[in-house]
Amino acid sequence: MQEIINRAKELLADGTVARVLGWRIGDLPYNPEPSYFETAEDLEKNFVYDGFCGANLSKYMIEGSKLEGKTLVFLKPCDTYSFNQLIKENRVDREKAYIIGVGCKGKLDVEKIKAQGIKGILSISGAEIEGDAETLTVNTLYGDKTVAYKDAMLERCHVCKGKEHMIFDEEIGESKDTKDADRFAEVEKIEAMKPEEKFAYFQKELSKCIRCNACRNVCPACSCRKCVFDSTKFDSAQKANADSFEEKMFHIIRAFHVAGRCTDCGECSRVCPQGIPLHLFNRKFIKDIDEFYGDYQAGADAESKGPLTSFTFGDVEPGVTGGRR
Amino acid sequence: MSITANEEFRPKIVAFCCNWCSYAGADLAGSSRLTYPADVKIIRVPCSCRVNPMFILRAFEKGADGVIMCGCHPGDCHYSTGNYYARRRMALLFSMLDYIGVEHGRTRVEWVSAAEGVKFSQTMNEFVAKITSLGKNVRLEDLRCRK
Amino acid sequence: MKSEKKQAEMIREISGVNPYKCMKCGKCSASCPSFNEMDIKPHQFVSYVLHEDIESLVKSESLWKCLSCFACVERCPRDVKPGKLIDAARQLVVRQRGETYLSPDEVPELLDPELPQQLLVSAFRRYRR
């Protein structure tokens, strides 16, 4: 971490960048937050990069691009896909960003720790970016507990897209191969269900939705200046959630709007306060796109046309595809 | 879904038809007096690519029991490529509806040319029969919209 | 005895033919190998059904002179198929006589290896309705 901080201070000092976009120590040991740093002191005192820094900073560069001078931004390998996609859509200015690709050893989910019955967390060791800890030691009000690092990892890290940064100016740190699950296994499990079961499953999950819009706000693909769900143009402006349809409509349309653009960064599921596995919508579209139109990874480059803005003469017919059980 | 209600059940069906082929096909069905149930109501759009998935979900939200989209045959689009995009969009949307457990068959895409009055009426007859057999749409309806 | 109207309807139902489609081209009669032995000619079958004069049709020579070769059925440009009409008329007579006809599952029992294949096929053609 110190290497990162030192490099940031250098770049600030020599005027290469006007500010640093990174993670600031939070009020709890596991909730760092995205933040700008403009001084060496601030960096030294408050910058953090550890296992809890899951936040994808690429979306913040939309605003960052509008600021005077360059911004130094730290991107994990998976975040670079989002950044590329944002370049493709002219939402960020590559010239305004100085990208340091940082290493990643899998990001942690405090909910997974809590789910193991661990309460009253005071501090956590083993989450540091240095070292190769296999276990986390959680110091709690009730004494020390240990959790295997793997068991506390975010879902997305189990299906990691890889250790490579798709775009960067320089790289710092090593990444670790954390992939130990099939990306589409969960989607396939649902696909195999009977319609009633599918419906019951999503009904149960989506009825938890409180329409806090966290998923939308964090999503690097959901970068519209004004969301259609806040717009009067569709008569779909937010209403109170009196019924289950609202969130279905919202989540289907949200997934549809990002279809072919979603890099599967998993931020939506990470931030959902209700723990809804929102990535299952996006991943379904990704799976369908791969199957119908050939493998496609959004953000792998910044030029190619997305699958929904291109076609072939022999594309599958709608409905025929829906017939798969 | 009550089975007993099925006997008097008259489905609400929204059909999006592109102006150049399918709407004309529906006109031809009309001028050829080829009947299909009155449950089908057609909305004219310039091209199948004008059909936003939002429109389809909205129809279901408001209580439609089935939604069908008709366009020119692939290759015959008045705007040359519109229906190709529509085809991809609908393929994904329908797959998603399937995925969240909406009964298969509540949505349909059919390519109907201006000359296919017969096909138009046949398609609508089939679709109405299918929706009638599926019964009322309860999985996507916003109950607040029900009168 | 049922009314003529009913009978005409029966013939249409059995044959599946819409006699109104006839454009009176005569290709059926032109194709018919039994034309000369018939008192009512194939192209006239249609008018008899249209005019609901089933009595005459049923009493005609033609009823039993038709070979069911179906040349008229094949060649009719309007899908009217007079051969099917006369076949239906024969059916009507058979039914009125109270003769029962076979159901498909009774057939295997009655099969005789000596029976010419063609006879079976033609019997099926004739009695399948």
Next chain:
Amino acid sequence: MQRIGVFVCHCGSNIAATVDVKKVVEMARLEPGVVHAEDYQYMCSEVGQAKIAAAIHEKHLTGVVVCSCSPRMHEATFRKAAEKAGLNPYMVEIANIREHCSWIHKNIEEATEKAVILARAAIAKVNLNAPLKAGESRVTKRALVIGGGIAGIQTALDIADAGYEVDIVEKTPSIGGRMSQLDKTFPTLDCSACILTPKMVEASAHEKINIYTYSEVEKVTGFVGDFTVDIRKKARSVDMTKCTGCGVCQEKCPSKKAPSEFNRGLNNRSAIYTPFAQAIPNVPVIDREHCIKFKTGKCGLCEKVCQAGAIDYTQKDEIITEKYGAIVVATGFDTIKLDKYDEYAYSQSKDVITSLELERIMNAAGPTKGHLERLSDGKPPKNMVFIQCVGSRCSDNRGKSYCSKICCMYTAKHAMLIRDKYPDVNVTVFYIDVRTPGKNFDEFYRRAVEDYGVNYIKGQVGKVAPQPNGQLLVQGVDLIDNKQILMEADMVVLATAIEPDPSVRKIATMLTASIDTNNFLTEAHAKLRPVESPTAGVFLSGVCQGPKDIPETVAQAGAAAVKAIGLLAKDKLMTNPCTAKSDELLCNGCSQCANVCPYGAISYETKLINDHGIREERRVAVVNNALCQGCGACTVTCPSGAMDLQGFSNRQILAEVDAICR
């Protein structure tokens, strides 16, 4: 809030018989925004239109809903009427309660309920309509005629005479088309070449006409007034500027086994050929499939004998791109294939021929030099049988459902010509009906019977059986005598149905012009706009639109020319104002819309935007209204909903959805 007037049309009894129009009026009154509702017998009539105008004035209407026939029929009519009365024409919407309701439903209660809902949807839409103003686009003062037969030639001549440039694209090596293959024409029996050739010459000499023979339309883009067309000039292998048309190459060409297209394959031609002696241009082409030079690399005889040095084996296909304001389709017809009509033994006997083949046999330049003889043995026939309606008027899947229209007349012509020239030949015609509407047409047919002794038999032929002795046994029926007829014939002539030339399908697709189940191009209105395609700027000439004889074809060709001239005479066209429009405040500038736009109508500009007090430079989409055709592909691609389609906006369509599902 709009002030909407609802006008329910009875369409005589077309609507009123199945829809309770009074009920529709009554229900419409309850809808929001509706301040006026009435019904009338014929809303499209002058009186009906006047009612709309009166209501617009008296009730200060801001929107109009007409519940009537399809908008494809009378939307323009009602919009014009509203415009005259001072209302923006795009404040008018049509509820289609005829084609989509009264004509297909029998139950009055059901049909009325549906009509009410359709009206409701239209009212809901109009509530959200906004006045739109049509833009302008320029007109390229040049016409393209596809097809160089009599229809295309006539159209081109008429357009050129009005002073506009015309290009004719003909896929064969010469203009002239089917008419050039005919021997004599009914009902005057003048020789076809004698009346056609002068027109061909006139067209080729006309300073405003440019003829591309041996060429095909490859690609069409653009729209009315401004089409861009790629024409493929196939490699002729002969330099048109050098060739003198002396014909020596054809004489000397050693490859003479290619079936002559012009003579319907009844004889052969050389590999380098002009289809016929009067061909225009009189420049041969090398048929590379049959040319020895192209097949083996050896030969090259034509090059040697050509004194003008016109032979060029290296010639390549050439693509010419040209702009046109109007396109006339005149692709003509061919006879149907007879492989499904085995009973007439066409494939079994050389002496069973089609009428078009008979034309070639009768023609002095044909395969038999004009002598009527059997193709099997060259003997003159004694008995000839003509069979009518072969493949026409069929509702089975073998033939065409329509009447080919020209056969009755040309058969009478053939019969008469044969009886005139060979009085000892017996001619029998089997017919279903003799259809001879037209000036001097029935008289013509009667002459064949009364003056020339042609034996007309009402009845069809069931079978033609070639006999071992070379005779054809014809089994037919005489429905009047109620007798079956068995007769021997030396030749049988089949009045084969005609169908649109197969090339029309591809052309129609390129032009996005609609086509019916029989591959005839659809006219914009069967009665009122018979020479226009529903696709603006595309006109129909000749048999590509429906069966026609020569005088009708020429008349229609002229009519199509007039329509094209009417278009070319305009300097500017009003464009469809139902185009896409981007909301600058919502646009992300993400470029996805431009990716799907088929017209390249969307570009991006960096603009200073004031978004509720936030001033910043933003990259936003801008739609070029002259290019945008209003398909709406961009609107669905746009995730933020910034892109919307005027006249079919998101809110309008959602309002319709809501109204229907209510």
